[in-house]
Amino acid sequence: xxxxxxxxxxxxxxxxxxxxxxxxxxxxxxxxxxxxxxxxxxxxxxxxxxxxxxxxxxxxxxxxxxxxxxxxxxxxxxxxxxxxxxxxxxxxxxxxxxxxxxxxxxxxxxxxxxxxxxxxxxxxxxxxxxxxxxxxxxxxxxxxxxxxxxxxxxxxxxxxxxxxxxxxxxxxxxxxxxxxxxxxxxxxxxxxxxxxxxxxxxxxxxxxxxxxxxxxxxxxxxxxxxxxxxxxxxxxxxxxxxxxxxxxxxxxxxxxxxxxxxxxxxxxxxxxxxxxxxxxxxxxxxxxxxxxxxxxxxxxxxxxxxxxxxxxxxxxxxxxxxxxxxxxxxxxxxxxxxxxxxxxxxxxxxxxxxxxxxxxxxxxxxxxxxxxxxxxxxxxxx
Numbered sequence: 001x002x003x004x005x006x007x008x009x010x011x012x013x014x015x016x017x018x019x020x021x022x023x024x025x026x027x028x029x030x031x032x033x034x035x036x037x038x039x040x041x042x043x044x045x046x047x048x049x050x051x052x053x054x055x056x057x058x059x060x061x062x063x064x065x066x067x068x069x070x071x072x073x074x075x076x077x078x079x080x081x082x083x084x085x086x087x088x089x090x091x092x093x094x095x096x097x098x099x100x101x102x103x104x105x106x107x108x109x110x111x112x113x114x115x116x117x118x119x120x121x122x123x124x125x126x127x128x129x130x131x132x133x134x135x136x137x138x139x140x141x142x143x144x145x146x147x148x149x150x151x152x153x154x155x156x157x158x159x160x161x162x163x164x165x166x167x168x169x170x171x172x173x174x175x176x177x178x179x180x181x182x183x184x185x186x187x188x189x190x191x192x193x194x195x196x197x198x199x200x201x202x203x204x205x206x207x208x209x210x211x212x213x214x215x216x217x218x219x220x221x222x223x224x225x226x227x228x229x230x231x232x233x234x235x236x237x238x239x240x241x242x243x244x245x246x247x248x249x250x251x252x253x254x255x256x257x258x259x260x261x262x263x264x265x266x267x268x269x270x271x272x273x274x275x276x277x278x279x280x281x282x283x284x285x286x287x288x289x290x291x292x293x294x295x296x297x298x299x300x301x302x303x304x305x306x307x308x309x310x311x312x313x314x315x316x317x318x319x320x321x322x323x324x325x326x327x328x329x330x331x332x333x334x335x336x337x338x339x340x341x342x343x344x345x346x347x348x349x350x351x352x353x354x355x356x357x358x359x360x361x362x363x364x365x366x367x368x369x370x371x372x373x374x375x376x377x378x379x380x381x382x
Contacts, residue, residue: 005033005037006035006379007036007037007038007094007095007096008037008038008094008096009038009041009092009094009097009098010024010028010038010041010098010099010100011041011043011085011097011100011103011107012040012042012043012099012100012101012102013043013044013100013101013102014043014044014045014046015040015042015054015055015057016046016053016054017245018053019123019297019298020101021053021054022054022297023156023180023297024054025058026180026182026372027368027371028058028064029061030372031372031375032376035380036063036379038063038064038065039065039067039088040058040065040066040067041067041069041085041088042055042067042069043069043102043106044068069084070084082109085110086110089110089113089114089116090114094116095116095117095382096116096119096379096382097110097111097117097118097119098119098120098121098379099120104150105143107120108120111151112149117151118150118151119151119152119378119379120150120154121154121156122154122155122160123156123295124160124315125157125163125292125314132218144168147164147170147171148170148171151171151172152171152174152175152378152382153173153174154176154177154375155174155294156177156178156179156295157293157294157316158319159314159315160294160315160316175378178295178320178371179366180366180367180369180370180372181304181362181367181368182304183304183362183368186276186277186280187277187304187306188305188359189277189278189281190281192277193278193281193282193283194282195278196275196282200241200282202239202268202282206239207238207285208238208239208241208282208283209231209284209287210243210279210285210286211224211241211242211243211286211287211288212243212276212280212288212298213243213288213298214246215242215245215246215247215251215254216246218290218291218292219289220290220312220330221289222257223289223331223333224240224333225240225267226261226333227287227333227334227336228258228263228337229261229263230333231340231344232263232266234337238266238344239266239268240263240266240268241267241270241279241282241283242268243270243273243279244271245271251269255269277301280301280302284344285307285340286299287309287336287340288309288310288312288317289312289330290317291314291331293315294315294316295320296314299311299317299321299325300362302358303320303324303325303361304358304363306356306358306359307355307358308324308325308343308354308355309321309358310326310327310336310339310340311325311326312327312328312329312331312336313327313328320366323357324354324357324361325354326342326343
């Protein structure tokens, strides 16, 4: 007799473009549908036509139900969204509730009310509190205090588990499942890279150094721009691209910094781009200058495309890159510039070997299949 499928309910703020959102999409698409029936619940609706992120992708996965709490912004929005969550839990009757980030506290409440096992998902290492707003710091303190009531916490990085334990997190089971990357979607495709450059009005033969991430202080774009100014002195023809959206006021501040550094038209701001495989293939080097990360998706995606990476020593970035790229300290624009320049100066044979090694590292250690199987085993144990 076949065993009944276990029911999993995931709660996440939204499926707008983002690293955690992409990882949840990859996870539910690769879960064993013969063993698990899945519901993904989002707190907020899609941002609208053309900005629906991963909503359609999740809704199209066979055996996956997508639902929304239709929450309005602000604390008062919970007066309606929480009863909706409780109604979904009652109707779906999941075996495990799994929160992602801001979804952790609501699923803890639902788990207590319906006596269901609760797993939390934590995606950042939370070292640099200076880049967090007051609400985020408050939520972190509450999360630490209530962690003992969760049945399991799944981190995407060893750094995240270590740092949260130091902050006092005391969940009985604190586990690590690294992010996984789709090797079919992200692969070397020079033609896609050239097409993306043409679409952005970028020269096809110029060195192109990119940073990929939302415009947020934790991504430390100012360090990237200072490094860009240094790189331009050694590589006058180099161009730079900052891929990602964010608040307009902060974007204007960064653009003003680029002008002050005399970077001018050499820095491009395309905003959020749906064709990320094309973006990565367009780059000569990817730079990550963050001050706080868990397990940076952009590094794994770029490496799967064969793009060499320079990263700050945040989260598990050094573990992810290994010997295929370079690791610098956060805020070290001189070190980042020197590392990027060294990669740009490599000959074709060395670059080809580095590209192949980067992709092979992802294939062997960080595939979406590994993400799904490891998560399945942990959730099934609850």
